[in-house]
Amino acid sequence: MIELRDxxxxxxxxxxxxGLSFTVRPGMVTGFLGPNGAGKSTTxxxxxxxxxxxxxxxxxxxxxxxxxxxxxxxxxxxxxxKGVHGGRSAYNHLLCLAQSNGIPERxxxxxxxxxxxxxxxRKRPKGFSLGMGQRLGIAGALLGDPRILMFDEPVNGLDxxxxxWIRTLMQHLAREGRTVFVSSHLMSEMAQTAEHLVVIGQGKLLADTSMSQFIAENSRTHVRIRTPEPERMRDALFAEGLRPVTAEDGALEVDGGDAARIGELAAAQRIVLHELSPQQASLEEAFMRLTAQSVEYHGHAPPVGTQVPPGGAAVPPGGTPTPPAWGESWKKGGRE
Structure with missing residues:
Protein backbone atom coordinates (compact mmCIF):
# COMPACT_ATOMS: atom_id res chain seq x y z
CA MET A 1 0.00 0.00 0.00
CA ILE A 2 1.18 3.52 -0.84
CA GLU A 3 -0.18 6.40 1.25
CA LEU A 4 0.13 10.08 0.35
CA ARG A 5 -0.89 12.77 2.82
CA ASP A 6 -0.92 16.45 1.79
CA GLY A 19 -1.58 18.84 -1.44
CA LEU A 20 -2.15 15.35 -2.82
CA SER A 21 -3.79 12.87 -0.47
CA PHE A 22 -4.81 9.38 -1.63
CA THR A 23 -4.07 5.71 -0.99
CA VAL A 24 -3.04 3.11 -3.57
CA ARG A 25 -4.47 -0.17 -2.32
CA PRO A 26 -3.50 -3.79 -3.00
CA GLY A 27 -5.51 -6.22 -5.07
CA MET A 28 -6.18 -3.96 -8.06
CA VAL A 29 -4.44 -2.02 -10.80
CA THR A 30 -4.67 1.70 -10.01
CA GLY A 31 -4.25 4.01 -12.98
CA PHE A 32 -2.56 7.38 -12.44
CA LEU A 33 -3.77 9.91 -15.02
CA GLY A 34 -3.24 13.57 -15.76
CA PRO A 35 -2.30 15.93 -18.60
CA ASN A 36 1.33 16.70 -19.39
CA GLY A 37 2.80 18.75 -16.55
CA ALA A 38 0.16 17.57 -14.06
CA GLY A 39 2.79 16.29 -11.60
CA LYS A 40 2.55 12.52 -12.09
CA SER A 41 6.26 11.83 -12.53
CA THR A 42 7.16 14.20 -9.68
CA THR A 43 4.73 12.36 -7.41
CA LYS A 82 17.17 4.05 -20.09
CA GLY A 83 18.46 4.65 -16.57
CA VAL A 84 20.98 1.80 -16.77
CA HIS A 85 24.77 1.54 -17.05
CA GLY A 86 25.37 1.18 -20.79
CA GLY A 87 28.65 -0.65 -20.31
CA ARG A 88 27.21 -3.57 -18.36
CA SER A 89 25.33 -6.45 -19.90
CA ALA A 90 21.63 -6.76 -19.13
CA TYR A 91 22.46 -9.71 -16.87
CA ASN A 92 25.13 -7.82 -14.93
CA HIS A 93 22.91 -4.76 -14.59
CA LEU A 94 20.30 -6.87 -12.85
CA LEU A 95 22.93 -8.79 -10.91
CA CYS A 96 24.23 -5.54 -9.37
CA LEU A 97 20.71 -4.62 -8.31
CA ALA A 98 20.20 -8.10 -6.88
CA GLN A 99 23.43 -8.14 -4.89
CA SER A 100 22.72 -4.73 -3.36
CA ASN A 101 19.31 -5.90 -2.13
CA GLY A 102 20.09 -9.40 -0.89
CA ILE A 103 18.36 -11.09 -3.83
CA PRO A 104 19.73 -14.50 -4.95
CA GLU A 105 21.45 -14.59 -8.37
CA ARG A 106 19.04 -17.22 -9.73
CA ARG A 122 24.81 -10.90 -22.16
CA LYS A 123 24.39 -7.90 -24.47
CA ARG A 124 24.80 -4.28 -23.42
CA PRO A 125 21.59 -2.25 -23.01
CA LYS A 126 23.05 0.73 -24.87
CA GLY A 127 22.29 -1.18 -28.07
CA PHE A 128 18.73 -2.06 -27.06
CA SER A 129 15.66 -0.67 -28.77
CA LEU A 130 13.20 1.38 -26.71
CA GLY A 131 10.96 -1.66 -26.28
CA MET A 132 13.84 -3.87 -25.12
CA GLY A 133 14.89 -1.14 -22.69
CA GLN A 134 11.35 -1.10 -21.30
CA ARG A 135 11.46 -4.86 -20.78
CA LEU A 136 14.78 -4.58 -18.93
CA GLY A 137 13.33 -1.86 -16.72
CA ILE A 138 10.33 -4.05 -15.95
CA ALA A 139 12.69 -6.92 -15.11
CA GLY A 140 14.42 -4.65 -12.60
CA ALA A 141 11.09 -3.77 -11.02
CA LEU A 142 10.18 -7.47 -10.67
CA LEU A 143 13.60 -8.52 -9.39
CA GLY A 144 12.80 -8.52 -5.67
CA ASP A 145 9.34 -10.11 -6.15
CA PRO A 146 7.92 -7.06 -4.33
CA ARG A 147 4.44 -6.54 -2.92
CA ILE A 148 4.24 -3.11 -4.56
CA LEU A 149 4.95 -2.23 -8.20
CA MET A 150 4.97 1.21 -9.76
CA PHE A 151 5.27 1.84 -13.50
CA ASP A 152 5.53 5.16 -15.36
CA GLU A 153 4.47 4.74 -19.03
CA PRO A 154 5.34 1.01 -19.11
CA VAL A 155 4.10 0.40 -22.69
CA ASN A 156 6.41 2.98 -24.32
CA GLY A 157 8.14 1.34 -27.27
CA LEU A 158 6.43 -2.02 -26.87
CA ASP A 159 4.89 -3.77 -29.87
CA TRP A 165 1.94 -9.02 -22.17
CA ILE A 166 2.51 -6.12 -19.75
CA ARG A 167 -1.26 -5.56 -19.39
CA THR A 168 -1.79 -9.22 -18.53
CA LEU A 169 1.19 -9.18 -16.17
CA MET A 170 -0.06 -6.17 -14.22
CA GLN A 171 -3.53 -7.66 -13.85
CA HIS A 172 -2.04 -10.99 -12.72
CA LEU A 173 0.12 -9.25 -10.12
CA ALA A 174 -2.91 -7.38 -8.79
CA ARG A 175 -4.93 -10.61 -8.55
CA GLU A 176 -2.13 -12.01 -6.39
CA GLY A 177 -2.91 -9.24 -3.90
CA ARG A 178 -0.10 -6.86 -4.84
CA THR A 179 -0.34 -3.09 -5.14
CA VAL A 180 0.05 -2.01 -8.78
CA PHE A 181 0.29 1.72 -9.55
CA VAL A 182 0.67 2.67 -13.22
CA SER A 183 0.81 5.98 -15.08
CA SER A 184 0.04 6.19 -18.79
CA HIS A 185 -1.18 8.60 -21.45
CA LEU A 186 -2.74 5.78 -23.50
CA MET A 187 -6.38 5.96 -22.45
CA SER A 188 -7.52 2.99 -24.52
CA GLU A 189 -4.89 0.81 -22.85
CA MET A 190 -5.63 2.14 -19.37
CA ALA A 191 -9.33 1.42 -19.88
CA GLN A 192 -8.46 -2.26 -20.41
CA THR A 193 -5.98 -2.48 -17.55
CA ALA A 194 -7.00 -0.42 -14.51
CA GLU A 195 -9.89 -0.95 -12.11
CA HIS A 196 -9.34 2.20 -10.07
CA LEU A 197 -8.24 5.68 -11.14
CA VAL A 198 -6.43 8.56 -9.51
CA VAL A 199 -6.58 11.67 -11.73
CA ILE A 200 -4.64 14.88 -11.10
CA GLY A 201 -4.42 18.22 -12.89
CA GLN A 202 -1.97 21.04 -12.22
CA GLY A 203 -0.76 19.10 -9.20
CA LYS A 204 -4.20 18.81 -7.57
CA LEU A 205 -6.35 15.74 -7.03
CA LEU A 206 -9.32 15.69 -9.44
CA ALA A 207 -10.66 12.16 -8.92
CA ASP A 208 -10.02 9.05 -6.82
CA THR A 209 -12.62 6.51 -7.87
CA SER A 210 -13.38 3.28 -9.72
CA MET A 211 -13.06 3.16 -13.51
CA SER A 212 -16.79 2.65 -14.04
CA GLN A 213 -17.80 5.44 -11.69
CA PHE A 214 -15.28 7.83 -13.24
CA ILE A 215 -16.72 7.30 -16.73
CA ALA A 216 -20.31 7.52 -15.49
CA GLU A 217 -19.70 10.78 -13.61
CA ASN A 218 -17.73 12.50 -16.36
CA SER A 219 -19.53 11.52 -19.54
CA ARG A 220 -22.91 11.30 -21.17
CA THR A 221 -24.61 7.90 -21.29
CA HIS A 222 -27.58 7.47 -23.59
CA VAL A 223 -29.53 5.02 -25.74
CA ARG A 224 -29.45 5.40 -29.52
CA ILE A 225 -32.54 4.40 -31.53
CA ARG A 226 -32.97 4.17 -35.31
CA THR A 227 -36.42 3.40 -36.68
CA PRO A 228 -38.37 4.01 -39.91
CA GLU A 229 -41.16 5.34 -37.67
CA PRO A 230 -39.41 8.06 -35.65
CA GLU A 231 -42.57 10.04 -34.83
CA ARG A 232 -44.39 7.04 -33.38
CA MET A 233 -41.29 6.12 -31.42
CA ARG A 234 -40.95 9.67 -30.15
CA ASP A 235 -44.59 9.72 -28.98
CA ALA A 236 -44.14 6.38 -27.19
CA LEU A 237 -41.04 7.65 -25.40
CA PHE A 238 -42.74 10.88 -24.36
CA ALA A 239 -45.63 8.85 -22.94
CA GLU A 240 -43.09 7.05 -20.73
CA GLY A 241 -41.66 10.33 -19.46
CA LEU A 242 -38.52 10.13 -21.61
CA ARG A 243 -37.28 13.11 -23.62
CA PRO A 244 -35.61 11.97 -26.87
CA VAL A 245 -33.54 14.31 -29.03
CA THR A 246 -32.85 13.88 -32.71
CA ALA A 247 -29.22 13.37 -33.76
CA GLU A 248 -27.77 14.76 -36.99
CA ASP A 249 -28.32 11.45 -38.80
CA GLY A 250 -31.97 11.30 -37.74
CA ALA A 251 -31.54 8.75 -34.94
CA LEU A 252 -33.21 9.36 -31.59
CA GLU A 253 -31.07 9.65 -28.47
CA VAL A 254 -32.47 9.18 -24.97
CA ASP A 255 -30.50 10.23 -21.89
CA GLY A 256 -31.08 8.13 -18.79
CA GLY A 257 -33.08 5.48 -20.63
CA ASP A 258 -32.78 1.71 -20.30
CA ALA A 259 -32.24 -0.08 -23.62
CA ALA A 260 -34.16 -3.19 -22.56
CA ARG A 261 -37.17 -1.16 -21.43
CA ILE A 262 -37.16 0.90 -24.65
CA GLY A 263 -37.02 -2.32 -26.69
CA GLU A 264 -40.04 -3.69 -24.81
CA LEU A 265 -41.86 -0.40 -25.38
CA ALA A 266 -41.20 -0.54 -29.13
CA ALA A 267 -42.35 -4.18 -29.27
CA ALA A 268 -45.59 -3.35 -27.44
CA GLN A 269 -46.30 -0.59 -29.95
CA ARG A 270 -45.22 -2.79 -32.90
CA ILE A 271 -42.57 -0.23 -33.91
CA VAL A 272 -39.81 -1.56 -36.13
CA LEU A 273 -36.31 -0.85 -34.86
CA HIS A 274 -33.17 -0.80 -36.99
CA GLU A 275 -30.91 0.02 -34.06
CA LEU A 276 -31.19 0.00 -30.29
CA SER A 277 -27.82 0.49 -28.62
CA PRO A 278 -26.63 1.83 -25.27
CA GLN A 279 -23.93 4.46 -25.78
CA GLN A 280 -21.26 5.17 -23.17
CA ALA A 281 -18.37 7.56 -23.49
CA SER A 282 -14.85 6.18 -23.55
CA LEU A 283 -12.32 6.76 -20.78
CA GLU A 284 -10.59 9.25 -23.10
CA GLU A 285 -13.75 11.34 -23.49
CA ALA A 286 -14.43 11.31 -19.74
CA PHE A 287 -10.81 12.24 -19.03
CA MET A 288 -10.85 15.10 -21.55
CA ARG A 289 -14.03 16.49 -20.01
CA LEU A 290 -12.72 16.37 -16.43
CA THR A 291 -9.28 17.79 -17.20
CA ALA A 292 -10.30 20.43 -19.77
CA GLN A 293 -9.45 23.28 -17.38
CA SER A 294 -6.21 21.66 -16.18
CA VAL A 295 -4.37 21.25 -19.48
CA GLU A 296 -1.19 23.31 -19.44
CA TYR A 297 0.08 22.66 -22.96
CA HIS A 298 -2.31 23.07 -25.90
CA GLY A 299 -1.69 22.13 -29.52
CA HIS A 300 -3.55 23.81 -32.38
CA ALA A 301 -4.69 22.21 -35.60
CA PRO A 302 -4.35 24.15 -38.88
CA PRO A 303 -7.55 25.70 -40.35
CA VAL A 304 -9.84 23.35 -42.23
CA GLY A 305 -8.66 23.06 -45.83
CA THR A 306 -5.04 23.92 -45.06
CA GLN A 307 -2.58 21.94 -47.16
CA VAL A 308 0.71 20.83 -45.63
CA PRO A 309 3.17 19.86 -48.40
CA PRO A 310 6.47 18.06 -47.80
CA GLY A 311 8.74 20.32 -45.81
CA GLY A 312 6.02 21.41 -43.42
CA ALA A 313 5.03 24.85 -44.73
CA ALA A 314 1.30 25.37 -44.19
CA VAL A 315 -0.67 26.63 -47.22
CA PRO A 316 -4.06 28.18 -46.34
CA PRO A 317 -6.81 27.75 -48.95
CA GLY A 318 -6.03 30.14 -51.81
CA GLY A 319 -2.91 31.41 -50.03
CA THR A 320 0.84 31.13 -50.17
CA PRO A 321 3.08 29.02 -47.98
CA THR A 322 3.70 30.44 -44.51
CA PRO A 323 6.12 29.10 -41.92
CA PRO A 324 4.62 27.21 -38.98
CA ALA A 325 4.49 29.18 -35.73
CA TRP A 326 7.44 27.40 -34.15
CA GLY A 327 9.36 30.48 -33.05
CA GLU A 328 11.98 32.81 -34.43
CA SER A 329 14.49 30.00 -34.80
CA TRP A 330 12.55 28.74 -37.83
CA LYS A 331 13.29 31.98 -39.65
CA LYS A 332 16.97 31.58 -38.88
CA GLY A 333 17.07 28.03 -40.18
CA GLY A 334 17.58 26.54 -36.71
CA ARG A 335 15.48 24.30 -34.51
CA GLU A 336 13.75 24.82 -31.21
Whole structure:
Protein backbone atom coordinates (compact mmCIF):
# COMPACT_ATOMS: atom_id res chain seq x y z
CA MET A 1 0.00 0.00 0.00
CA ILE A 2 1.18 3.52 -0.84
CA GLU A 3 -0.18 6.40 1.25
CA LEU A 4 0.13 10.08 0.35
CA ARG A 5 -0.89 12.77 2.82
CA ASP A 6 -0.92 16.45 1.79
CA UNK A 7 2.04 15.76 -0.51
CA UNK A 8 3.36 19.00 -1.98
CA UNK A 9 6.39 19.85 -4.12
CA UNK A 10 7.44 23.35 -5.18
CA UNK A 11 10.26 24.39 -7.48
CA UNK A 12 10.70 28.08 -6.74
CA UNK A 13 7.41 29.77 -7.64
CA UNK A 14 6.17 26.67 -9.49
CA UNK A 15 3.97 24.21 -7.56
CA UNK A 16 4.33 20.85 -9.29
CA UNK A 17 2.34 18.82 -6.74
CA UNK A 18 -0.26 20.55 -4.59
CA GLY A 19 -1.58 18.84 -1.44
CA LEU A 20 -2.15 15.35 -2.82
CA SER A 21 -3.79 12.87 -0.47
CA PHE A 22 -4.81 9.38 -1.63
CA THR A 23 -4.07 5.71 -0.99
CA VAL A 24 -3.04 3.11 -3.57
CA ARG A 25 -4.47 -0.17 -2.32
CA PRO A 26 -3.50 -3.79 -3.00
CA GLY A 27 -5.51 -6.22 -5.07
CA MET A 28 -6.18 -3.96 -8.06
CA VAL A 29 -4.44 -2.02 -10.80
CA THR A 30 -4.67 1.70 -10.01
CA GLY A 31 -4.25 4.01 -12.98
CA PHE A 32 -2.56 7.38 -12.44
CA LEU A 33 -3.77 9.91 -15.02
CA GLY A 34 -3.24 13.57 -15.76
CA PRO A 35 -2.30 15.93 -18.60
CA ASN A 36 1.33 16.70 -19.39
CA GLY A 37 2.80 18.75 -16.55
CA ALA A 38 0.16 17.57 -14.06
CA GLY A 39 2.79 16.29 -11.60
CA LYS A 40 2.55 12.52 -12.09
CA SER A 41 6.26 11.83 -12.53
CA THR A 42 7.16 14.20 -9.68
CA THR A 43 4.73 12.36 -7.41
CA UNK A 44 6.25 8.99 -8.30
CA UNK A 45 9.75 10.34 -7.71
CA UNK A 46 8.72 11.47 -4.22
CA UNK A 47 7.33 7.99 -3.49
CA UNK A 48 10.81 6.62 -4.21
CA UNK A 49 12.64 9.31 -2.27
CA UNK A 50 14.24 10.75 -5.42
CA UNK A 51 12.67 14.15 -4.71
CA UNK A 52 12.03 15.51 -1.22
CA UNK A 53 8.53 16.88 -0.56
CA UNK A 54 8.19 20.56 0.27
CA UNK A 55 5.38 19.54 2.59
CA UNK A 56 3.42 16.43 3.42
CA UNK A 57 4.31 12.78 3.61
CA UNK A 58 4.37 9.60 1.52
CA UNK A 59 4.81 6.10 2.94
CA UNK A 60 5.24 2.61 1.54
CA UNK A 61 3.60 0.04 3.81
CA UNK A 62 3.95 2.53 6.66
CA UNK A 63 7.59 3.47 6.01
CA UNK A 64 9.47 6.12 4.08
CA UNK A 65 11.46 4.72 1.16
CA UNK A 66 14.75 5.62 2.90
CA UNK A 67 13.74 3.41 5.85
CA UNK A 68 13.50 0.29 3.68
CA UNK A 69 16.63 -1.80 4.27
CA UNK A 70 16.37 -3.70 0.97
CA UNK A 71 13.87 -1.58 -1.00
CA UNK A 72 13.60 -3.78 -4.11
CA UNK A 73 12.04 -6.47 -1.93
CA UNK A 74 9.27 -4.06 -0.95
CA UNK A 75 8.66 -1.92 -4.04
CA UNK A 76 9.75 -2.30 -7.65
CA UNK A 77 9.53 0.65 -9.99
CA UNK A 78 10.07 1.62 -13.62
CA UNK A 79 10.40 5.38 -14.04
CA UNK A 80 13.10 5.73 -16.70
CA UNK A 81 13.83 2.69 -18.86
CA LYS A 82 17.17 4.05 -20.09
CA GLY A 83 18.46 4.65 -16.57
CA VAL A 84 20.98 1.80 -16.77
CA HIS A 85 24.77 1.54 -17.05
CA GLY A 86 25.37 1.18 -20.79
CA GLY A 87 28.65 -0.65 -20.31
CA ARG A 88 27.21 -3.57 -18.36
CA SER A 89 25.33 -6.45 -19.90
CA ALA A 90 21.63 -6.76 -19.13
CA TYR A 91 22.46 -9.71 -16.87
CA ASN A 92 25.13 -7.82 -14.93
CA HIS A 93 22.91 -4.76 -14.59
CA LEU A 94 20.30 -6.87 -12.85
CA LEU A 95 22.93 -8.79 -10.91
CA CYS A 96 24.23 -5.54 -9.37
CA LEU A 97 20.71 -4.62 -8.31
CA ALA A 98 20.20 -8.10 -6.88
CA GLN A 99 23.43 -8.14 -4.89
CA SER A 100 22.72 -4.73 -3.36
CA ASN A 101 19.31 -5.90 -2.13
CA GLY A 102 20.09 -9.40 -0.89
CA ILE A 103 18.36 -11.09 -3.83
CA PRO A 104 19.73 -14.50 -4.95
CA GLU A 105 21.45 -14.59 -8.37
CA ARG A 106 19.04 -17.22 -9.73
CA UNK A 107 16.33 -14.56 -9.67
CA UNK A 108 18.16 -12.61 -12.40
CA UNK A 109 17.67 -15.43 -14.88
CA UNK A 110 14.05 -15.84 -13.83
CA UNK A 111 13.08 -12.22 -14.52
CA UNK A 112 15.03 -12.12 -17.81
CA UNK A 113 13.04 -15.16 -18.91
CA UNK A 114 9.83 -13.56 -17.68
CA UNK A 115 10.29 -10.38 -19.75
CA UNK A 116 11.57 -12.16 -22.86
CA UNK A 117 15.22 -11.02 -22.74
CA UNK A 118 16.94 -14.33 -22.05
CA UNK A 119 18.57 -14.43 -25.50
CA UNK A 120 20.14 -10.96 -25.10
CA UNK A 121 21.09 -11.31 -21.44
CA ARG A 122 24.81 -10.90 -22.16
CA LYS A 123 24.39 -7.90 -24.47
CA ARG A 124 24.80 -4.28 -23.42
CA PRO A 125 21.59 -2.25 -23.01
CA LYS A 126 23.05 0.73 -24.87
CA GLY A 127 22.29 -1.18 -28.07
CA PHE A 128 18.73 -2.06 -27.06
CA SER A 129 15.66 -0.67 -28.77
CA LEU A 130 13.20 1.38 -26.71
CA GLY A 131 10.96 -1.66 -26.28
CA MET A 132 13.84 -3.87 -25.12
CA GLY A 133 14.89 -1.14 -22.69
CA GLN A 134 11.35 -1.10 -21.30
CA ARG A 135 11.46 -4.86 -20.78
CA LEU A 136 14.78 -4.58 -18.93
CA GLY A 137 13.33 -1.86 -16.72
CA ILE A 138 10.33 -4.05 -15.95
CA ALA A 139 12.69 -6.92 -15.11
CA GLY A 140 14.42 -4.65 -12.60
CA ALA A 141 11.09 -3.77 -11.02
CA LEU A 142 10.18 -7.47 -10.67
CA LEU A 143 13.60 -8.52 -9.39
CA GLY A 144 12.80 -8.52 -5.67
CA ASP A 145 9.34 -10.11 -6.15
CA PRO A 146 7.92 -7.06 -4.33
CA ARG A 147 4.44 -6.54 -2.92
CA ILE A 148 4.24 -3.11 -4.56
CA LEU A 149 4.95 -2.23 -8.20
CA MET A 150 4.97 1.21 -9.76
CA PHE A 151 5.27 1.84 -13.50
CA ASP A 152 5.53 5.16 -15.36
CA GLU A 153 4.47 4.74 -19.03
CA PRO A 154 5.34 1.01 -19.11
CA VAL A 155 4.10 0.40 -22.69
CA ASN A 156 6.41 2.98 -24.32
CA GLY A 157 8.14 1.34 -27.27
CA LEU A 158 6.43 -2.02 -26.87
CA ASP A 159 4.89 -3.77 -29.87
CA UNK A 160 1.28 -5.09 -29.71
CA UNK A 161 2.43 -8.41 -28.24
CA UNK A 162 4.46 -6.59 -25.61
CA UNK A 163 1.55 -4.30 -24.72
CA UNK A 164 -0.73 -7.31 -24.27
CA TRP A 165 1.94 -9.02 -22.17
CA ILE A 166 2.51 -6.12 -19.75
CA ARG A 167 -1.26 -5.56 -19.39
CA THR A 168 -1.79 -9.22 -18.53
CA LEU A 169 1.19 -9.18 -16.17
CA MET A 170 -0.06 -6.17 -14.22
CA GLN A 171 -3.53 -7.66 -13.85
CA HIS A 172 -2.04 -10.99 -12.72
CA LEU A 173 0.12 -9.25 -10.12
CA ALA A 174 -2.91 -7.38 -8.79
CA ARG A 175 -4.93 -10.61 -8.55
CA GLU A 176 -2.13 -12.01 -6.39
CA GLY A 177 -2.91 -9.24 -3.90
CA ARG A 178 -0.10 -6.86 -4.84
CA THR A 179 -0.34 -3.09 -5.14
CA VAL A 180 0.05 -2.01 -8.78
CA PHE A 181 0.29 1.72 -9.55
CA VAL A 182 0.67 2.67 -13.22
CA SER A 183 0.81 5.98 -15.08
CA SER A 184 0.04 6.19 -18.79
CA HIS A 185 -1.18 8.60 -21.45
CA LEU A 186 -2.74 5.78 -23.50
CA MET A 187 -6.38 5.96 -22.45
CA SER A 188 -7.52 2.99 -24.52
CA GLU A 189 -4.89 0.81 -22.85
CA MET A 190 -5.63 2.14 -19.37
CA ALA A 191 -9.33 1.42 -19.88
CA GLN A 192 -8.46 -2.26 -20.41
CA THR A 193 -5.98 -2.48 -17.55
CA ALA A 194 -7.00 -0.42 -14.51
CA GLU A 195 -9.89 -0.95 -12.11
CA HIS A 196 -9.34 2.20 -10.07
CA LEU A 197 -8.24 5.68 -11.14
CA VAL A 198 -6.43 8.56 -9.51
CA VAL A 199 -6.58 11.67 -11.73
CA ILE A 200 -4.64 14.88 -11.10
CA GLY A 201 -4.42 18.22 -12.89
CA GLN A 202 -1.97 21.04 -12.22
CA GLY A 203 -0.76 19.10 -9.20
CA LYS A 204 -4.20 18.81 -7.57
CA LEU A 205 -6.35 15.74 -7.03
CA LEU A 206 -9.32 15.69 -9.44
CA ALA A 207 -10.66 12.16 -8.92
CA ASP A 208 -10.02 9.05 -6.82
CA THR A 209 -12.62 6.51 -7.87
CA SER A 210 -13.38 3.28 -9.72
CA MET A 211 -13.06 3.16 -13.51
CA SER A 212 -16.79 2.65 -14.04
CA GLN A 213 -17.80 5.44 -11.69
CA PHE A 214 -15.28 7.83 -13.24
CA ILE A 215 -16.72 7.30 -16.73
CA ALA A 216 -20.31 7.52 -15.49
CA GLU A 217 -19.70 10.78 -13.61
CA ASN A 218 -17.73 12.50 -16.36
CA SER A 219 -19.53 11.52 -19.54
CA ARG A 220 -22.91 11.30 -21.17
CA THR A 221 -24.61 7.90 -21.29
CA HIS A 222 -27.58 7.47 -23.59
CA VAL A 223 -29.53 5.02 -25.74
CA ARG A 224 -29.45 5.40 -29.52
CA ILE A 225 -32.54 4.40 -31.53
CA ARG A 226 -32.97 4.17 -35.31
CA THR A 227 -36.42 3.40 -36.68
CA PRO A 228 -38.37 4.01 -39.91
CA GLU A 229 -41.16 5.34 -37.67
CA PRO A 230 -39.41 8.06 -35.65
CA GLU A 231 -42.57 10.04 -34.83
CA ARG A 232 -44.39 7.04 -33.38
CA MET A 233 -41.29 6.12 -31.42
CA ARG A 234 -40.95 9.67 -30.15
CA ASP A 235 -44.59 9.72 -28.98
CA ALA A 236 -44.14 6.38 -27.19
CA LEU A 237 -41.04 7.65 -25.40
CA PHE A 238 -42.74 10.88 -24.36
CA ALA A 239 -45.63 8.85 -22.94
CA GLU A 240 -43.09 7.05 -20.73
CA GLY A 241 -41.66 10.33 -19.46
CA LEU A 242 -38.52 10.13 -21.61
CA ARG A 243 -37.28 13.11 -23.62
CA PRO A 244 -35.61 11.97 -26.87
CA VAL A 245 -33.54 14.31 -29.03
CA THR A 246 -32.85 13.88 -32.71
CA ALA A 247 -29.22 13.37 -33.76
CA GLU A 248 -27.77 14.76 -36.99
CA ASP A 249 -28.32 11.45 -38.80
CA GLY A 250 -31.97 11.30 -37.74
CA ALA A 251 -31.54 8.75 -34.94
CA LEU A 252 -33.21 9.36 -31.59
CA GLU A 253 -31.07 9.65 -28.47
CA VAL A 254 -32.47 9.18 -24.97
CA ASP A 255 -30.50 10.23 -21.89
CA GLY A 256 -31.08 8.13 -18.79
CA GLY A 257 -33.08 5.48 -20.63
CA ASP A 258 -32.78 1.71 -20.30
CA ALA A 259 -32.24 -0.08 -23.62
CA ALA A 260 -34.16 -3.19 -22.56
CA ARG A 261 -37.17 -1.16 -21.43
CA ILE A 262 -37.16 0.90 -24.65
CA GLY A 263 -37.02 -2.32 -26.69
CA GLU A 264 -40.04 -3.69 -24.81
CA LEU A 265 -41.86 -0.40 -25.38
CA ALA A 266 -41.20 -0.54 -29.13
CA ALA A 267 -42.35 -4.18 -29.27
CA ALA A 268 -45.59 -3.35 -27.44
CA GLN A 269 -46.30 -0.59 -29.95
CA ARG A 270 -45.22 -2.79 -32.90
CA ILE A 271 -42.57 -0.23 -33.91
CA VAL A 272 -39.81 -1.56 -36.13
CA LEU A 273 -36.31 -0.85 -34.86
CA HIS A 274 -33.17 -0.80 -36.99
CA GLU A 275 -30.91 0.02 -34.06
CA LEU A 276 -31.19 0.00 -30.29
CA SER A 277 -27.82 0.49 -28.62
CA PRO A 278 -26.63 1.83 -25.27
CA GLN A 279 -23.93 4.46 -25.78
CA GLN A 280 -21.26 5.17 -23.17
CA ALA A 281 -18.37 7.56 -23.49
CA SER A 282 -14.85 6.18 -23.55
CA LEU A 283 -12.32 6.76 -20.78
CA GLU A 284 -10.59 9.25 -23.10
CA GLU A 285 -13.75 11.34 -23.49
CA ALA A 286 -14.43 11.31 -19.74
CA PHE A 287 -10.81 12.24 -19.03
CA MET A 288 -10.85 15.10 -21.55
CA ARG A 289 -14.03 16.49 -20.01
CA LEU A 290 -12.72 16.37 -16.43
CA THR A 291 -9.28 17.79 -17.20
CA ALA A 292 -10.30 20.43 -19.77
CA GLN A 293 -9.45 23.28 -17.38
CA SER A 294 -6.21 21.66 -16.18
CA VAL A 295 -4.37 21.25 -19.48
CA GLU A 296 -1.19 23.31 -19.44
CA TYR A 297 0.08 22.66 -22.96
CA HIS A 298 -2.31 23.07 -25.90
CA GLY A 299 -1.69 22.13 -29.52
CA HIS A 300 -3.55 23.81 -32.38
CA ALA A 301 -4.69 22.21 -35.60
CA PRO A 302 -4.35 24.15 -38.88
CA PRO A 303 -7.55 25.70 -40.35
CA VAL A 304 -9.84 23.35 -42.23
CA GLY A 305 -8.66 23.06 -45.83
CA THR A 306 -5.04 23.92 -45.06
CA GLN A 307 -2.58 21.94 -47.16
CA VAL A 308 0.71 20.83 -45.63
CA PRO A 309 3.17 19.86 -48.40
CA PRO A 310 6.47 18.06 -47.80
CA GLY A 311 8.74 20.32 -45.81
CA GLY A 312 6.02 21.41 -43.42
CA ALA A 313 5.03 24.85 -44.73
CA ALA A 314 1.30 25.37 -44.19
CA VAL A 315 -0.67 26.63 -47.22
CA PRO A 316 -4.06 28.18 -46.34
CA PRO A 317 -6.81 27.75 -48.95
CA GLY A 318 -6.03 30.14 -51.81
CA GLY A 319 -2.91 31.41 -50.03
CA THR A 320 0.84 31.13 -50.17
CA PRO A 321 3.08 29.02 -47.98
CA THR A 322 3.70 30.44 -44.51
CA PRO A 323 6.12 29.10 -41.92
CA PRO A 324 4.62 27.21 -38.98
CA ALA A 325 4.49 29.18 -35.73
CA TRP A 326 7.44 27.40 -34.15
CA GLY A 327 9.36 30.48 -33.05
CA GLU A 328 11.98 32.81 -34.43
CA SER A 329 14.49 30.00 -34.80
CA TRP A 330 12.55 28.74 -37.83
CA LYS A 331 13.29 31.98 -39.65
CA LYS A 332 16.97 31.58 -38.88
CA GLY A 333 17.07 28.03 -40.18
CA GLY A 334 17.58 26.54 -36.71
CA ARG A 335 15.48 24.30 -34.51
CA GLU A 336 13.75 24.82 -31.21
Missing amino acids: LTKRYGAKTAVD MRMVLGLDAPTRGDVRIEGKHYAELKEPLNSIGALLEA RVGEVLEMVGLRDVA PEGIH
